[in-house]
Amino acid sequence: MAWRSLNEMDLRGKRVLTRVDLNVPVENGRVTDTTRIDRIVPTVQAILAQGGKPILLAHFGRPKGRPEPTMSLRQVVPALEQALGQPVAFADDCVGPRAEAAVAALPQGGVLLLENTRFHAEEEKNDPGFSAAMARLGDVYCNDAFSAAHRAHASTEGIARLLPSCAGLLMAEELSALEKALGSPQRPVVAIVGGSKVSTKLDLLGNLVGKVNHLVIGGGMANTFLHAQGYPVGLSLHEPDLAETALTILARADEAGCEIILPRDIIVAKELKAGATETVMGPHDCPPDQMILDIGPASVSYIDTVMGHARTLIWNGPVGAFETKPFDAGTHAVARKAAELTQAGNLVSVAGGGDTVAALNDTGVTDQFSYVSTAGGAFLEWMEGKELPGVAALG
Incomplete structure (x- = not known):
């Protein structure tokens, strides 16, 4: 740029x-x-x-x-x-x-x-x-x-x-941070992509599998991938009509040498409400009358390990229903680890998007990341690999 x-x-x-x-x-x-x-x-x-x-x-x-x-x-x-x-x-x-x-x-x-x-x-x-x-x-x-x-x-x-x-x-600070994160990053690169729907982030996932070494998929999006692989998801938010698309993304990642990281354990509950009774179980064990609302401790531990070996992190979207306690635990734990690695000088961390910023603010680590973008759509389109008209016009 x-x-x-x-x-x-x-x-x-x-x-x-x-x-x-x-x-x-x-x-x-x-x-x-x-x-x-x-x-x-x-x-x-x-x-x-x-x-x-x-x-x-x-x-x-x-x-x-x-x-x-x-x-x-x-x-x-x-x-x-x-x-x-x-x-x-x-x-x-x-x-x-x-x-x-x-x-x-x-x-x-x-x-x-x-x-x-x-x-x-x-x-x-x-x-x-x-x-x-x-x-x-x-x-x-x-x-x-x-x-x-x-x-x-x-x-x-x-x-x-x-x-x-x-x-x-x-603007210059933002562009420089983004260039370090995805233009010419220090490797390995790990991306965390969360949110509710795969359909809103198809371009993003398609671009990232060819550019990062590890891709963590969390939030409601992960449920669609679990469903595509034949795992029961109960009452969880998911998009069954995108199962084939999810399998295609998994195959493309495999060809590109990108590790897709899905939940290794899940937090389930009968309803999404504050203080709901939660249970930790394997990703293939969700009961038909419950819903997946967060990642479990084994998932957090593995993501922490991957980030520990990475040099660059790009984050867009929480890994669980962080707005409602206790389903904010996974997002908070990963955010704290990313902040710790950044402060130790081991990780360049760039995050953006409204929900992501809110989650980092809620965790209290926003100022401990290398750069946090307040942009929503522009940050997402940059991650998708699209040219931004307002930036291109400055060239």
Whole structure:
């Protein structure tokens, strides 16, 4: 991957259109989680330090191409000001006279946030005229929103073709971490892929079996593979119509020399509820009136051993129903081991995806991994081996 970094650009006196991710949770007009805001602060401060004027572009929610007051970025301004430690000007449009006036009034050292780009239907259509209208507001384009890089929208791809472009500090950090994990990784490489359905991750599994040495399959996905091999899965979530697909993936992995790791023991219960009575048993012993909800201690032990011999870990998706105790035990145990190996300098660990981040936060080890991506779809498409339009446009 080739891209220009922020420090390669001449920003002095330049208007820097900066695409950021401000799609944060808001309740009663207040931001309830500032993680994404906090992560853009270094890029904004770097632009200011280099004499540039940061003009922030972002989407918020899905307003379907028209103004929607509940999805206005104005409500993000107080949290943004607190994170930056300075006032932030706001323009109630991202193109046209009002946006142009706000840009013209922006003083040196000031920061401006433009209104939700998705208030215009042309944004998601990547309309050339709309891209040009936004491009007129700046001299340089900086993309710091990896989480939106899988979308070929006007603010992520269109503008990048019209102005001198670069990756922001967060984007560059993310791309560098991903390159180390799958582009040119230290081997052996182990990937953990969890989640509920095989059908949502077919491209991912197909790409990984040719690139990693070990592939751990957990969560509801593992049940489909167990079913395909003739094991009873009782009332467990699984996709019986994908049994042949699962067998094909197993065969492809075998040809590629990739070890597929399925549960060696399972945690079962009669229902998915907090405090439910759980039982550990072999993967071929699930009773017809129970469901598989987590991996057992033998599975955790084997995954720990594999990670202990690996040099690189890529993780997307929990290995059990971690949202409900006690079925979070397997995910927590594997996460703690991965964090321990990383902190000891033995493992490069990269994780991403909403459920994965939530699981690592729940375990309390997020800051002990080499890199944790807050991106969902973009991280998944990168793992699938797809080109990301927002990244390709920076080349």
